[in-house]
Amino acid sequence: MTATRVLVLNSGSSSVKYQLVDMADGSRPAAGLVERIGERTSRLVHRPPAGGPERTSDAPVADHEAALKAAAAELAADGLGLGAPELAAVGHRVVHGGLRFTEPVLIDDEVLAEIERLVPVAPLHNPANLRGIRTAQALSPRLPQVAVFDTAFHTTMPEHAARYAIDTATADAHRVRRYGFHGTSHAYVSRRTAELLGRPPSEVNVIVLHLGNGASASAVRGGVCVETSMGLTPLEGLVMGTRSGDVDPAVVFHLSRVAGMSVDEIDTLLNKRSGLLGLCGDNDMREVRRRVDAGDADARLAFDVYVHRLKKYLGAYCAVLGRVDAVAFTAGVGENSAPVRAAAVGGLEGLGLAVDPERNEPPGGEPRLISPPGARVAVAVVPTDEELEIARQTYALVSEENPG
Numbered sequence: 001m002t003a004t005r006v007l008v009l010n011s012g013s014s015s016v017k018y019q020l021v022d023m024a025d026g027s028r029p030a031a032g033l034v035e036r037i038g039e040r041t042s043r044l045v046h047r048p049p050a051g052g053p054e055r056t057s058d059a060p061v062a063d064h065e066a067a068l069k070a071a072a073a074e075l076a077a078d079g080l081g082l083g084a085p086e087l088a089a090v091g092h093r094v095v096h097g098g099l100r101f102t103e104p105v106l107i108d109d110e111v112l113a114e115i116e117r118l119v120p121v122a123p124l125h126n127p128a129n130l131r132g133i134r135t136a137q138a139l140s141p142r143l144p145q146v147a148v149f150d151t152a153f154h155t156t157m158p159e160h161a162a163r164y165a166i167d168t169a170t171a172d173a174h175r176v177r178r179y180g181f182h183g184t185s186h187a188y189v190s191r192r193t194a195e196l197l198g199r200p201p202s203e204v205n206v207i208v209l210h211l212g213n214g215a216s217a218s219a220v221r222g223g224v225c226v227e228t229s230m231g232l233t234p235l236e237g238l239v240m241g242t243r244s245g246d247v248d249p250a251v252v253f254h255l256s257r258v259a260g261m262s263v264d265e266i267d268t269l270l271n272k273r274s275g276l277l278g279l280c281g282d283n284d285m286r287e288v289r290r291r292v293d294a295g296d297a298d299a300r301l302a303f304d305v306y307v308h309r310l311k312k313y314l315g316a317y318c319a320v321l322g323r324v325d326a327v328a329f330t331a332g333v334g335e336n337s338a339p340v341r342a343a344a345v346g347g348l349e350g351l352g353l354a355v356d357p358e359r360n361e362p363p364g365g366e367p368r369l370i371s372p373p374g375a376r377v378a379v380a381v382v383p384t385d386e387e388l389e390i391a392r393q394t395y396a397l398v399s400e401e402n403p404g
């Protein structure tokens with residue numbers, strides 16, 4: 001196959017991110033982002049090939065169709081349009097694949113219908129993903145379009161980890177179970193961590209801590225996910241930038257009965273006004289740390305709640321796995337915040353976990369160990385690359401379908 005490039009599309013509720021990945025060498029000939037779709041202050045930023053200057057446009061972008069057309073025009077201006085012979089496929093990030101999609105799939109009408117059927121369990125994400133797919137299909141009808149699902153990596157979770165202990169008939173009727181998210185990142189990072197240790201993924205047990213704006217942990221045994229912290233939706237689990245993570249479900253009844261809040265108001269509270277933001281007024285860990293260092297008590301409490309939850313999950317996943325070979329920190333906070341890493345692992349020497357301050361402090365873009373030499377459990381910083389993973393899975397699928 002001579003076409004070696006994949007256009008990766010991440011079509012969110014108000015933004016579209018795109019990246020062209022060349023699978024021959026892993027290079028990124030172009031990338032870009034359209035933000036604030038549907039608002040008057042839309043913005044397109046396009047990064048052209050070979051380090052050329054970024055191009056920015058502030059023209060209003062009405063909808064996803066207009067956003068993708070604008071992105072396609074930018075790519076075409078660089079000779080990288082959707083008709084370029086080097087382009088093998090478009091790879092779409094799709095947030096919710098339910099139980100059905102355990103692997104990437106070539107998109108056809110039936111796949112589209114199933115993604116649509118999953119809208120009730122992913123009301124913000126799947127509709128935006130669908131808009132991106134339909135527009136890309138219209139713009140390039142002959143190009144294979146592949147869906148790569150955020151939930152797929154977690155479909156290997158055993159039933160006892162995936163089920164909530166609630167009435168089975170109700171759960172089954174409404175597809176209430178734990179699905180997990182960020183799966184593309186957990187898959188990529190767990191594999192890269194095994195590579196860093198110089199061992200095959202099938203021999204390594206890894207705890208992945210994906211700490212970005214959203215945050216989730218996973219326990220990966222021999223390359224297979226056996227537990228993850230997000231559930232029916234990306235609200236469960238760790239403390240996040242604006243999401244609460246775990247709360248007693250009765251908090252919802254309490255706020256409804258005692259505070260008179262509606263379901264939508266509580267939804268907004270837990271998803272958008274909680275987490276670090278709810279505790280101290282800032283959702284960006286950089287700002288939280290700056291305030292901690294300046295002696296701010298609210299920021300200190302927010303940091304401590306964040307780290308305490310992380311530590312509880314680390315301990316729990318050590319118990320789930322039995323034997324842990326590595327803990328890998330990734331995403332915006334995990335890759336960049338040495339204080340979060342040091343605090344999360346601090347005091348866990350009894351579990352074989354420790355961070356070497358000299359290895360932890362310096363920033364770096366490559367996967368690296370931060371545990372002391374000879375430590376029983378490797379602690380690592382492994383930058384995630386969801387676009388590369390989507391491109392890799394997309395390319396593997398179209399190469400299989402169309403060998404030679």
Ligand code: AMP
Nearest residue numbers: 212213214284285286331332333336337
């Ligand atoms: P992501 O969702 O992976 O893009 O992560 C975004 C988040 O990473 C931001 O909201 C910040 O809280 C965090 N972040 C980025 N850079 C740093 C840094 N240098 N130190 C601490 N947190 C950071």
